[in-house]
Amino acid sequence: MVHTAVGARKRVFLVSGSTLFGRGLENLLREEPRLDLVGCESDVQLAIQRIIELRLDAVIFDEDGPDGRLREVLTSILGRRPGTRVIGASTCTKAASVFIVASAR
Numbered sequence: 001m002v003h004t005a006v007g008a009r010k011r012v013f014l015v016s017g018s019t020l021f022g023r024g025l026e027n028l029l030r031e032e033p034r035l036d037l038v039g040c041e042s043d044v045q046l047a048i049q050r051i052i053e054l055r056l057d058a059v060i061f062d063e064d065g066p067d068g069r070l071r072e073v074l075t076s077i078l079g080r081r082p083g084t085r086v087i088g089a090s091t092c093t094k095a096a097s098v099f100i101v102a103s104a105r
C-alpha cells in the first residue's frame with residue numbers, strides 16, 4: 001500500500017463492467033478533491049495488470065460486473081499488493097464490502 005502524507009490525495013482505481021455504474025462512479029470520484037482517480041478499466045485481466053503496476057491506496061470494484069470475478073480480483077491484487085484496500089460495491093444488493101490484507105512486516 002502507498003503511504004500517503006496527511007492531506008495528500010488518495011490514489012484509487014475503478015473496475016466496472018457496467019457503463020452506467022462505472023461512468024457515474026468515475027464522475028463522482030473525479031469531483032472529490034481528496035482522491036486521484038488514476039485509472040478505470042472494464043476488462044478484469046487488464047485491470048489486474050494495471051493495478052499491480054500502480055501503487056494505489058484503494059481499488060473500487062463493481063461486484064455485479066465484470067463477470068462476477070470478485071474472487072479472482074481479490075486474490076490477484078491482494079496477493080501481490082498486500083495492504084491495498086479493495087472496495088466492492090453492488091448495485092443489485094445495494095451493499096458495499098471492504099477487503100484489506102495487511103502487509104507482512
